[in-house]
Amino acid sequence: TAVIREFAAQRDTVMKDMGVTHSFYRPSLTRPDQWWDRWYDFQMPYEALTGGKPWVEGNKLVLDKEGAIEAFELIGLFGNSIQSGEISSIWTEENPSVLVTINAPWEISLYRENNKVYGEDYVYGQAIVKKDGDIPYNFADSKGLVFYKNKSVSDEEHAGAVEFVKWVYNKDNSAQTDLDWLNATTMLPVRGDLNDNEMFADTMKEYPELEALAEAVPYAIPSIATEKVTDIQTALTESGTGPYMNEVMNAEPGNAPDAAPYVEAAMEAMKQAGGLE
Structure with missing residues (x-):
């Protein structure tokens, strides 16, 4: 105020x-x-x-x-x-x-194209809380997958599609999948280790704009x-x-x-x- x-x-x-x-x-x-x-x-x-x-x-x-x-x-x-x-x-x-x-974060590429420098021309802040120490809960723009099944899709094909998605997002593959997403969009995947996982280190170094936002991701609510x-x-x-x-x-x-x-x-x-x- x-x-x-x-x-x-x-x-x-x-x-x-x-x-x-x-x-x-x-x-x-x-x-x-x-x-x-x-x-x-x-x-x-x-x-x-x-x-x-x-x-x-x-x-x-x-x-x-x-x-x-x-x-x-x-x-x-x-x-x-x-x-x-x-x-x-x-x-x-x-x-x-x-x-x-x-x-x-979807604005980052636009800012860069127009020579806007993070920390000089703009900064991101956390969601406003009542007092210091409160958790900055925020909104997660989550996306879901829907599988439609009709007569042209066999049970085997449907089950195969489900298994493929499970494979893409399993523990072993999810970091690479999320990194590919991050590099393509500068949109943060909803995971809590973005600033700690070595898989993301190079990208986070390239985009300091994302570091503060990444700290809030564990508290994002869909x-x-x-x-x-x-x-x-x-x-x-x-x-x-x-x-x-x-x-x-x-x-x-x-x-x-x-x-x-x-x-x-x-x-x-x-x-x-x-x-x-």
Whole structure:
């Protein structure tokens, strides 16, 4: 809060001289069609502030209400210093007009192509926690494999496909598979030894950008396990983050509006959208 208020105090002086107009860039907070961004601007702060609590289990909404309020209000603290307009090339500009955003490793290649140097032009930080020593739980953009079986696929072929995937991801092969993935994408595989396993040493040395992020991987939590994830997170935006942000954009930085009524409305909407108890 103190840092955000300090930004506001210097907004028309020091920040203006630097070409900085806003403190936080997040244009998708009010957009239901970008429901997946709630993984990063809701689920991630929610997990970090609640100690990794779930929010959907089976057919039940088990969202920690107070934790959700804190997650909303963490964003709300930025007030009208949030840049909600789309600026496609913002982080490749020589002097970006915004200080902070929520980002991920898939941007690394873009930064490198534009001669952005990690530690000089930008740094990655851990998920924000309540106090020093808290575990920085965060979001894991996990991917799954689905095997479809129909009349054209024999039982033997189906079983063979399953065994092949088991072989690819077994203990002996997984490090090489994960290294190949990392080198191709700069996206971190979900494993806890990225900074310790010699298999990854050369790549981690080449990409110091990934070192701090790798420390957080053991605490990464996947998306809610439901086929209604799109409906639920769309409802979260339509009834929660969207209308809340409309109020936030009229608030002074450091003075987050009360998020309780928006969280309550979002919880009811998510129950309806997801068929949850």
